Amino acid sequence: MAGSWKDKLIEFLENNRGLVVLIFCLPASFVFDVFLNLYVKLLRLLAGSSNKHSEKVKQIQKKIQIYNKTPSTNRKLLVTARPNWLSLSTKFFQKDKCHQIPINLYDILNLDEENLTVHVEPMVTVGEITKYLIPKGYTLAVTLEIADATLGGLAMGTGMTTHSHKVGLYHENVVSYEVVLGDGSLVTASKDENSDLYKVLPWSHGSLGFLVALTLKIVKVKPYIKMSYIPVKGQGNYCDMIRLFSGDTSADYPTPDYVEATIFNKDEAVIMTGEFSDYDSTLSINHLTRWYKPWFYKYVESFISKGKYTELIPLREYLLRHNRAIFWVVESMIPFGNNMLFRLFFGWLLPPKPAFLKFTTTPGVRAFTFTRQVFQDIVLPIRKLEDQINESTKLFDLYPLLVYPCRIYDHGPHSGQLKPPPKEYLVEGTNYSLYNDLGIYGVPGFVRKKEKYNPVANMRAMEKFTRDVGGFSFLYADIFMNRSEFEEMFDLALYESVRSKYAANGAFPDLYDKVKPEIDVFDIGREYEIK
Structure with a gap:
């Protein structure tokens, strides 16, 4: 009887997941987000201001030095004290079995406009760095679409964006890393200093040291992206066009600033090209991240029947265009989420916080x-x-399937x-x-x-x-x-x-x-x- 009851409950939750998410998860996620923001502000307050960066790093070094004085037989492996649920990773690494070191480093340290770099602490998020850089006329060379992603997490993992066909993966645009090692020493890793460490910190996922700061490349931008939506029928046709726009056909092809494609079925796709742009009175402006707007991928899908279209999108809204529906993952939680009435009355609750979803995930x-x-x-x-x-x-x-072209360097x-x-995959002459x-x-x-x-x-x-x-x-x-x-x-x-x-x-x-x-x-x- 118990098994039957459990099966029926699971079936009910599966069949009515959208309703359950709407009634319970979205309001709880909203409240959770409020408290999470207060929690982060408290951590920032306790950590101190950016002019105390060196002091905060010394405290991390001191904790590791104390750790190293304990008998080796009693030492657990080192990890950050950041809770699993704050990470965007799908996994739940067993930090409770490790020695946890707090890394409360949340500040933007310096903008170097001459060398086009920004110096940041690792816990700065994509949402924060875009708010800081874009009004000044810049953005990161590689900016992930999810606002909660941290710049340090991306550096130790990696990431790409729709500008990556020009600049490569995230780690290709890291100028230097500052890392506290297992012996408590602080080192800088760049192409010219500790270059072996510099090469393997990307994809290391915190398995080599604690990242305490990094310097990232930035690019000059204009306030808008001139976005063209190009519907293409036929698999061979859209694949060839993606390769053309990405620069795979020829290194001399004038590639757009941004390129991506959404494949809606085997024979239909919409290719999107974006160019940095000033205001153009001949084009409409689409504030596509507003809560009542259609989810971005659904909006894109509409051009399969409408045909090619070009518009302006404010730059930060373009960079975070997939944030509200987490690409299209939210649809599996809320099948009616793109309904106009739902967006109008409840769209402001989206997206459900990834941290909340992980926090409430039982084994x-x-x-x-x-x-x-x-x-x-x-x-x-x-x-x-x-x-x-x-x-x-x-x-x-x-x-749908997502396609982002990207350079991979030899x-x-x-x-x-x-x-x-x-x-055989190298673009000729590169x-x-x-x-x-x-x-x-x-x-x-x-x-x-x-x-x-x-x-x-x-x-x-x-x-x-x-x-x-x-x-x-x-x-x-x-x-x-x-x-x-x-x-x-x-x-x-x-x-x-x-x-x-x-x-x-x-x-x-x-x-x-x-x-x-x-x-x-x-x-x-x-x-x-x-x-």
């Missing part, structure tokens, strides 16, 4: 959603775009965790290849249709495809690889050398251990094989 909910949702960003050669789409469709039956062998792109992020988000079609679906086997198949074509997975999302497969996808030779040289061994978790899911994915896979 049972985590295991449940793990098997019924996909949230992956996978970076693959753009010349294999058709194959990517076909493989994703076969394994997940899930649309820095030579053993120059970091990313392997050099295969020579040292880079054009790859793309394939964003796969939501509930697989097989789950929605209640068809047979093994989430572990299918995701492992996608990872094998990725390794076979020379691609790689973003590690904020769940990985399904064992250690040997992980070491096949990534080059860990320099990373392991740096761990030994810079006092990380025995002090910080190993990279694979840090990024693997906290639940046994292989055990879940075996359960699905038995069913």
Whole structure:
């Protein structure tokens, strides 16, 4: 009887998830956000002002020096004290088994307009840096679309944006890192200083030291993005056009400032190109982040029937265009969320805070959603775009798909965790290849249709495809690889050398251990094989 009651409750929650989210989760998320903002302000107040940066760093060093005086047999591995639920990672690393060091560093330290850089502490968020830079006529060279992402988190992981076809991944635009090592020393890592550490800090996910500051490249901007929506029919046609706009066809092609595509089904996509622009009276202005506006991807989809269209979007609103619906993830929570009446009366409650969603995720909910949702960003050669789409469709039956073109540079062998792109992918006359992020988000079609679906086997198949074509997975999302497969996808030779040289061994978790899911994915896979 208990099992039957539980099954009925789960079925009710699945069938009425939108109502449950509206009545309970969104109001709770809003209240949670209010308290979270107060919590962060309190941390900032306790941490002190930006002119005390060096003092705050010395306090972190002192805590590590005290840690090192304890007997080695009693020492736990070092991690930040930042709660798991504040991270945008899908995982729940077991910090309770580690020695936690508070890293309360939230300030923007300096803007260097001559050298086009900004010096920041790691806990500054995308939302904060865009508010600071854009009124001054700048933005980061790579700006993630999610306002809660921290600049330090992106530096230790990585990220890309629709400007990445010009400037590469986030880490290509980091000038220097300031890191407190496992022995308590403070070092700066740049191309010219501790260059080996500089090469492997990206993709290290806090497994080499504590980031306490970084210097990032910025670009000069205009107040608007002149945005063109181009609907394209036919897989070959839209894939060729994406490659053209990204610069894969020729390094001399005048690529737009921003390029992205949303693929709505195998044969239909909308390609978006953006250019920095001043006000143009001939074009309408779209304030697309206002609460009552259609979700961005739904607005984009409308141009499949409307045809090509061009408009102006205020720059910060463009940069955060996917924030309200978290791309299209919110649709799986609130199927009626893009309804005009819902947006008008409740749109101001969106998005549900990622921190709240993680904070309220129990182990049972985590295991449940793990098997019924996909949230992956996978970076693959753009010349294999058709194959990517076909493989994703076969394994997940899930649309829309996100495509962001991106340069992947050839820095030579053993120059970091990313392997050099295969020579056949290099754009002629350059040292880079054009790859793309394939964003796969939501509930697989097989789950929605209640068809047979093994989430572990299918995701492992996608990872094998990725390794076979020379691609790689973003590690904020769940990985399904064992250690040997992980070491096949990534080059860990320099990373392991740096761990030994810079006092990380025995002090910080190993990279694979840090990024693997906290639940046994292989055990879940075996359960699905038995069913």
